Amino acid sequence: MSSPKPIKKAVFPVAGLGTRFLPATKAIPKEMLPIVDRPLIQYAVDEAREAGIEQMIFVTGRGKTAIVEHFDVAYELEDTMRERGKDLGVLESSRFVPGDIITVRQQVPLGLGHAIWCARAIVGDEPFAIFLPDELMIARQGGGTGCMKQMVDAYAQTGGNLISVLEIPRDQVSSYGVIDPGAQVSDTLTEVTGLVEKPPVDQAPSNKIVSGRYILQPEVMRVLEDQEKGAGGEIQLTDAMARMIGTQPFHAVTFDGRRYDCGSKTGFVEATLALAMEREDMGDEVRAIARRLLG
Structure with a gap:
């Protein structure tokens, strides 16, 4: 089997309104809310860079310019810091080569699937990663790697489509998307035969929940362009992925690390x-x- 195409592009759907964090998010994108001293979006971008991803595609909405500005050069700030003898290294992770940050606008909030579809022209015919910044994925202490790096390593073996999953207590599965597992390829890699959104506990096919990181083939854009609405009257990414299962390899990577639901x-x-x-x-x-x- 030939080696799969490398993952060099990542889509970050960041057009949401952040209503759970009002009034803080009235003027500040929720992705810019800091965990200690780094905004949520920075953690996701750093995770992408660790995995070898070079181009970041932000799908934004109205009032989200601060996200792009965070990764821009702040001349006045840097000049002032230099004059005062401050270390500019703290800004290094927010610097990008020109052209490595691209934004597209999701004019109407029609769902996660629609947000991903908005990036179709930039993704083109290449496989790509997706990051949901609300899901803060932290590597295991003591030398672990990030979630996307673990997925990229698995992708090099399997190709196709991958999603990150976490095992949770079975009595909590009704709040999440859950995979229907097939063959256990390794300790952390599982074949996916189906996806179920928020199943009743007694009907859940497993306790492995989808956790906000994806590697998908470009064919998912062809499925999303049908604009079929699912749960909540929105265009759901889960529905599009479910339609691809059986037509291409589809696996789940159990993340060896910690997840924090920063959407709550x-x-x-x-x-x-x-x-x-x-x-x-x-x-x-x-x-x-x-x-x-x-x-």
Whole structure:
């Protein structure tokens, strides 16, 4: 079997309104809300870079210019920092080669599938990755790799389509998309024979939930262009992927790491605390604060 085409492009659907975090998101995109001192979108982009992805495609909406500006050169800020002898290294992760950041506009919020379809001209005929920045995926402590790097490594063996999954307690599966598993290829790689959105606990085919990272073949765009509406009257990516199962290889990679649901306020707070406590420059102080508050 010939080697699959490398994954060099990633789509970030960031056009959502962020209503769960109002009023904070009235003027600030939810993807720019910081976990400690880095915005959510930065964590996702850093994960993409670790996996060897070179071109970031942001599918944006009205009021989302701050996301693009975050990855732009801030001349005034940098000049002021230089004059004051400040280290510019803290800005390095937000710098990009011109042309490596591309934005497209989703004018009408018609669902995740529609947002991905909006990037079709840039994706072209290449396989591509998808990142949902709300899902903060953190590598295992002690030298683990990021979620997308684990998926890219698996993709080099399988080709086709891959989704990241996590195992959760079975009594929680009704809140998530769940895979119907086929053959167990390895400890972390499972064949996918079907996808079920928010199944009743007693009807769930597994306890492996879809967790916001995807590698898909460009044919998914042909499926999405039919503009068929699914749950909630929106064009669903899950429906398009389900139609591709059986026509191309489809696997799930069980992520060896941690996931924080930063689309919820409690998940956002949990992520902030967890990552702050791991920081060498503030971990001890944050743990002391936590103990004091709990005492």
